[in-house]
Amino acid sequence: MYTAIRLTPCLTMSDKTILVWFRNDLRIHDNEILLEAVRKADKIVLVYCFDPYYFKTKASGEPKTGSIRAKFLLESVADLRESLRAIGGELIIKIGNPAEVIPQLAETYQVNEVYHHREVAHEETAISETVETALWRMKLNLKHFIGHTLYHKEDLPFPIKDIPDSFAIFKKKVERDSTVRPCIGTPGFIRTPTIDDAGGLPTLEELGLEAPVFEGQGGEAFTGGETVALRHLDELFLNAEHATPGKGGRSATLHAFPSKLSAWISLGCISMRQVYWEVTNHQQSAHTNVFNSILLDLLWRDYFRFMFKKHGQKFIALKAGGQNTTDIADNQDELFEIWKKGATGIPLVDGFMHELNTTGYINKYGRQIVAGFLVNDLKIDWVKGAEYFEEKLIDYSPASNWGNWAFIAGVNNPVESRYNIAPRPALEMET
Ligand SMILES: Cc1cc2nc3c(=O)[nH]c(=O)nc-3n(C[C@H](O)[C@H](O)[C@H](O)COP(=O)(O)OP(=O)(O)OC[C@H]3O[C@@H](n4cnc5c(N)ncnc54)[C@H](O)[C@@H]3O)c2cc1C
DSSP: OOOEEOOOOOGGGTTOEEEEEESSOOOSTTOHHHHHHHHHOSEEEEEEEEOGGGGOBOTTSSBSSOHHHHHHHHHHHHHHHHHHHHTTOOEEEEESOHHHHHHHHHHHTTOSEEEEEOOOSHHHHHHHHHHHHHHHHTTOEEEEEOOSSSSOGGGSSSOGGGOOSSHHHHHHHHHHHOOOOOOOOEESOOOOOOOSOOOOOOOTTTTTOOOOOOOSTTOOOOOOSHHHHHHHHHHHHHHHHHTSTTTTOOHHHHTTOOOOOHHHHHTTSSOHHHHHHHHHHHHHHHTOOTTHHHHHHHHHHHHHHHHHHHHGGGGGOOOSSOOOGGGSOTTHHHHHHHHHHTOSSOHHHHHHHHHHHHHSOOOHHHHHHHHHIIIIISOOOHHHHHHHHHHHOTTOOHHHHHHHHHHHHTSSOHHHHHHHSOOOOOOOOOO
16 A cells, blocks of 8 residues: 655765654655655764753643653654664664754764754744754754655645635635645655664653553543554544445444544654545545545644644734633633633533543544633633643644634634534533
8 A cells, every 4th residue: 555665876976864753744755855865865864852952841740742642752752763674774762952962963973964854833933943053063954855645735726824814715715726736655664774772662760750640431541653653544434434334334424523633744764645645545546535524624633733834833823703702701820720620610622631531632622612712611721721731642743733722712713713612502500
């Protein structure tokens, strides 16, 4: 199913060495930086860096990255290392500031260029800017690739600055005038320089975290990594097949099924493009459209990324009639603690919060319910909720999280905010 391209290193590649800096692209399939490096260089230095910035303790005393997501990340990096080893490569794992680690490795291995996938949210771009500056001092180039979106920026029917702010218009024009590029091949062989110490995976403890406890019903643990992501996608199709009419199934209800792919997509264990093509091909061969909702949802993900690309931080601070300081309850800190614990007395809200706290995942409806309740009923500053999701979500992704929260708080476009929000059940707090 996946194309393996075997590129035999040859003299024409000279002695060029490229450093591939993995970030949220922890895969070997459909990974342009990897394939391009194999095509252009004789030796590849493969690096993943655990940046202490993401594991710091916030002013609230809570970790920026919770233990469920950290565990998933560790599994994903371990899986990437295995996949790279299977094709001859060795992943160097470091803990440290990338602005120090990447230049040091570039020096050690006499690297000619560094490749990475460009991010859009401000923390991630700030990190790559510091790396870029450090490399520039060494006269080395940090080459940016675009690999996180479904539609390539250059295939959009408008330049970034003219992307419609309305999701409905964005969707209509993109679906009409653009196509999703095919997936690119997978390298069949990678040559890394001789590495004395590739480094081991840190433990959760070394990252300052305790092991997560997955409780009872719904306490399902996702396992990180590309291998499980691809299996999960196959199982999704298999389960749908067993549920088609004529096989005792109930295909109509499948439209609402969440794919639960988000954690793998967020860390780039699988590309959006690969999900898109596998879903499209499956639907064509199985003569079904049960997965159309996944294709629509992938477009939402693109939309939020492109909105960040267009507006930067302003996308979540436009204040167009959304929540403002007069909407905030005087006792918001107390209410926030109640919301976090899932002790509001509203079974639907509390159930979802409990699920979030114990599994790191709730479906979109659950996210909309608890976020809407925090903003509209408890009148808590939405930023607190978004930060809590950042810590707890196994699939945390800056543009998707902050973009969705800002929609719910109505800080960017109140009309579309309503479009994106699930019907609101009657939520009465017990008094
Ligand atoms: C307040 C709030 C915060 C959110 N934070 C995140 C986040 O940090 N990371 C994240 O991946 N998603 C986030 N979402 C979007 C969405 O809820 C999840 O992507 C989705 O529930 C994941 O489940 P799934 O993989 O089963 O999705 P499916 O319904 O199967 O959708 C397929 C894929 O499309 C993407 N997607 C679906 N809905 C959205 C959406 N509204 N915005 C962006 N992408 C979408 C996801 O990558 C998802 O895996 C948030 C939504 C809300 C309301």
